[in-house]
Amino acid sequence: MRFSQTLQVALEAVRLNRMRSLLTVLGIMIGIASVILTVGLGLGAQKQVKDEIAALGSNLLIVSPGSTTSSSGVRGGFGTATTLTRADAEALTDSTVAPSISAVAPVASASESLAAGSTTWTSTVYAITPDWLTVRSRSLTSGRFITTSDLSQQNKVVVLGSDTAEELFSGQSPVGQSVTINGGSFTVIGVMASSGSTSTSSTSDDDMVLMPWTTASAAVGTSATTVSTIYLQARDQDALSSAYQEADAALLTRHKVGTGDDADFTITSQQSLVSTATSTDRTMTILLGGVAAISLVVGGIGVMNIMLVSVSERIREIGLRKALGAKPAVIRSQFLVEAGALGLAGGLLGLAIAALGSWLLPKMIGQPVTLAWWAAVGSLVVAVGVGLAAGVYPAGRAAKLAPIDALRRE
């Protein structure tokens, strides 16, 4: 008996029981589609987070004041304490203290009202140094960036984020125009290119005002000594961990702290941000994927149930086929192939639904879906596997039927 003939008989059975086959296939289809889509949503979320963190800048370390946990186990004022100073940042630029660090960008910030003509807008003013541009891997669309001479001369100049420029000047070229901040007038010298980040948080990377820190401490009252963040750029990817250790050691010494447990600052790397964010997403993916996998198992039980019904409904047919000379192995493979074909059909339909969903979902809920080829191939294999596994027991029962009992059954 050739396989093509077995396949022919099995497909005929599927065709003859269209409604029943369709319902069975639906179960598998839903399972497969939900597995692929949940995995796709999870991967999409992970990719989104990675992209956003990558947009922060390359080989970046972020030093924040305060500590996540103190030695007594009490959470310190992470991000709010005022323990980081410009002198700390200055110290880290020393190539003997921190040879792995290529650039340092201390930042202080304040929320301010802006005005350009009759247009007003509220944004965050960042008091920065010229190194900020390279450390954060950003670029300008027009004008120039803040220079060391702007810093030394306390020039009243600002560089605007792309969104801020759009809000204040709505399409006109902002370069050369003036902006009023805290009663003072500032000349716009450049506009940042969009960060490309899709973040919707209120502190967008594209809504900001960059100002020389010397100007800022005089004009908008940001501290001349303490900073809220120090961005560090490692020489390259490989220097990241040595840069981390150098910064950690230098700051511990400067702050006269004995052990890292008592540190009054926290250094985070892109890597740690990525892994924190992705591990959260991974947990969600596993959770949702688990639910989807359960629905796949339920689909498999559906196939088994249908195949068992099919066997008992077709007892006379099986008996007749055996009386006419069908060997047990032929009957078994007929039912197995039928179950496998149902699984495959469900898998293919599920794949189609998932493809449709990956196109529709981003439009409907704004979440990106990344379809993974391994999830698609894996699901198809699982679908056929579930079908076959669910078919083993019913097929065995069909093969073992004694032809006389089967024929006598009314």
Add this chain to the structure above:
Amino acid sequence: MSVSQDSVVTLDDVTKTYQTGAVAVQALRGVSLDVRRGEYLAIMGPSGSGKSTLMNILGCLDVLTTGRYLINGHDVASLGENDLAEIRNKEIGFVFQQFNLLPALSAWRNVELPLFYGGVPAGERKERAIRALERVGLGPRIHHRPGELSGGQQQRVAVARALASEPAIILADEPTGNLDSASTEDVLSLFDELHRTGRTIVLITHEQEVADRAQRMVHVRDGHIIDPAEVAA
């Protein structure tokens, strides 16, 4: 009993015991029977006589408990499930009381089934199936499904199916039990014709007028085959 050269079926002191729970039911108590090639034999008996058991043994649908059964030279007693399937496929053509046609398949597809399981190539299967249907007078109806045919026509499809694989014997189990008298005559005259062309037919029935059409008749009672003269007496 000696095994004659032209015997297609030889039963030698066959017994069949069913174990139902603690009770052993002896359905056949030593049956010996010889069917010669080309013979048209009717096996008669009331229900419960062991007639159906005998039919199952003859059809290789069931295995005997003791004794010996040769069909076309094959000793069936020693065969396993797969070999029995092959014997059923090659040596026996079944005609059932319930017709047992697959309702979803057209007449010729029903007829080709034994050839399908016998591994005959597709082209030859169709050709032989159509020839068998023409033989039973259903040439114009090869594409009809069983539901579109009368009872007598359905049974003729079943006979065509039994003929298609050129078996050693045609085993008909109450073939007219579900037919009206016109269709009964239809099917029985088909058997007569097959007999004339040299087919070996074993027909199982409880109706005297059906059995009368056969060339020879044996009676089964209480698991024994008894002499026709004894019944008459």
